[in-house]
Amino acid sequence: MGTERGIETGRVGSLTMEAETMDQGTGKESGPILGSTAGRLTMAAAEAQGARGSMEDRHQVRLTSDGAWGAIFDGHGGGRAAELAAAQVAHLLPDLSPGDALRRLAELTAQETSGACAVAFRLRRDGLEVANLGDCELALVGPEGVEMLTKVHRLTDPEERRRVQATGAAIEGPYVVDPRTGDGVMPTRVLGDQPYHHLGVSSEPDERATRFGEGWLIAACDGLWDVLNPAELPPLLSGSPQDAVRALVTLALDERRSGDNVTVIALHKKPADPAG
DSSP: OOOBOOEEEEEETTEEEEEEOBOTTTOOBOSSOOOOTTSOEEEEEEEEOTTSSSOOEEEEEEEETTEEEEEEEEEESSSHHHHHHHHHHTTTTTTSOHHHHHHHHHHHTTTOSSEEEEEEEEEETTEEEEEEETTOEEEEEETTEEEEOOOOOSTTSHHHHHHHHTTTOEEETTEEEOTTTOOEESOSBOEEOGGGGGGTOBOOOEEEEEEOOSEEEEEEOHHHHTTOOGGGOGGGOSSOHHHHHHHHHHIIIIISOOOSOEEEEEEEEOOOOTTO
16 A cells, blocks of 8 residues: 555636645645656546536545555435545555445445445556446546546446346336336446345446556546547647646536536556656
8 A cells, every 4th residue: 555645625717626735755745736756647636516406426536656546426316325435435445456445335335325426446556457337437548549448337238238127127218217216327337326226236346457557547427428529538638637627627518518517537647767
């Protein structure tokens, strides 16, 4: 478990921004730039309520001595499941894989009637682990292009649809519907959402592991991905991580008119110095 660094929260326009306050390797306060001890990582996060009547997204980000970790929880049906998950993830991700952390959070939120989609990642040197539930996603943008490391868990996926149908659940458009109440939920893998577990809604995350040597990591809730094709990312990532999260949230809300809460994490990893 690496040494973790604190996060400072401030307001930037309509966005809530987070930024590191410790200069790399010195422990002294600096400007709003996130840095690792190796000097290759910078990271920022932003969230905005958008047109929704409440903010149900939660997130956590940390830089460590050998990498970084982060998580986004996109709540629905209330914010309780997302709040519980965000409060506990800092005790889990440093030591557990993202998949195991989400499984533990699923246990902690199993009786919650509200739900939350999630994406979590852990970077240790060049090794990246990712896990997700629902429609929170993570993309890598590098010299070889854009790669999505997550799977969307909705009824549009044939495997997800078959699992839900096998339980006898009612399906109305994009929603898994509880025939007893008429209430429905769109994501088919979540934290919480206790009333839907007998209808095939699962808390088992998808997991990926890969090498991340350089480039960008972008994690976000569906408030971004529903209005942005990942192929559009590269030209939006020309500045700092703070510039990137600001641009992506603004694009989603002001240009693409996303009607959802929007949360984005951007991590940039510089190439290794050939001289060592």
